Amino acid sequence: MTAPESSAPRLRGRPRSPATDAAIIEAALRLLEEGASLGGLSIEGIAREAGVGKATVYRRWPGKEALMLDVLRSLEEPSPEPAGVSVRDDLVTILEFMRRRGLAKRNSALLRSVITQMHAHKELWRAYDENVIAARRACLRAVLRRGRESGEIRADVDLELLADLFTGPMLTRAMLHEWRELPDGLAERIVDTVLEGVSPRR
């Protein structure tokens, strides 16, 4: 038996027992691995596979979308925390994470299938964007702002464009052109070349 409901603040999706959480997430992953589609998965089916009641799942996640976000998070490396010393190095850390994520997607049929399906589910995609990607975007923006303040980055280029210049080349290779290589050192090369520019310095 778990502690009585009323003793804990009512937070949506707050975990009660990490072991039960993990069992539920693993049950969802097992179903996906066996070929279930994201659309076809139900809280009921996941609860059955995990050997728990539906109420146990709903105590942890308000609905399928929230649960699926945690399922997806369980497949991904956690986003890195930039060290906050050199802006150049922090940008490399962020791009290296994108490179590794691209490699992971190529190497895992499950991750690939879940990401592809998620793009087709508008609600899930929005939830993922608002919960996972938004935090990464905020982290990148903070690094770029710091770079402008420290003088490592020119002050006359807007933040949106800056973000695209650094991440666009990596995103294109990792997510759009999946037949392209993602070699070691690519993050460093992109960051250094964007910082330096490709026309000869006078």
Added chain:
Amino acid sequence: MTAPESSAPRLRGRPRSPATDAAIIEAALRLLEEGASLGGLSIEGIAREAGVGKATVYRRWPGKEALMLDVLRSLEEPSPEPAGVSVRDDLVTILEFMRRRGLAKRNSALLRSVITQMHAHKELWRAYDENVIAARRACLRAVLRRGRESGEIRADVDLELLADLFTGPMLTRAMLHEWRELPDGLAERIVDTVLEGVSPRR
């Protein structure tokens, strides 16, 4: 009646009458607009819609993939021919084409549906890549090589990386992050900032 088969060299997909070609392509577009899927379209169905015999279609296109490529081409602006004077201006021409293509995809439900479906059809996607995209890639590479020879671009950055640095930021906005704006002047800003670099010039 068309001219006897034997009088013309047997070229695959060689057009015999532009009006019949156009009628067949328009028939395919009509079916797609009415909600037919790429997978569901057949040469037979397209011929029927166009009011011609199957053999008339096959005299022009060896199969559905080749016909679909021309259907897609009919929806897109032709790729631009760079003027060949300044490498900077040629890069702007290429990126501006990408920007307009991104806008077109956003503004046409038909184009959007066809492109999305094409991504899901491996064979068709490969054919499109080999026939349409490859020519654009070759054009970009030729401009970049010219830039290295003329000294407008540093010689120590490899061509693959150069191509990604210029096109990645635009591709990310136009194709991957479809909620982002594609304002006038974006092509120029990307090209100039990548050429110049984002760290302050000493």
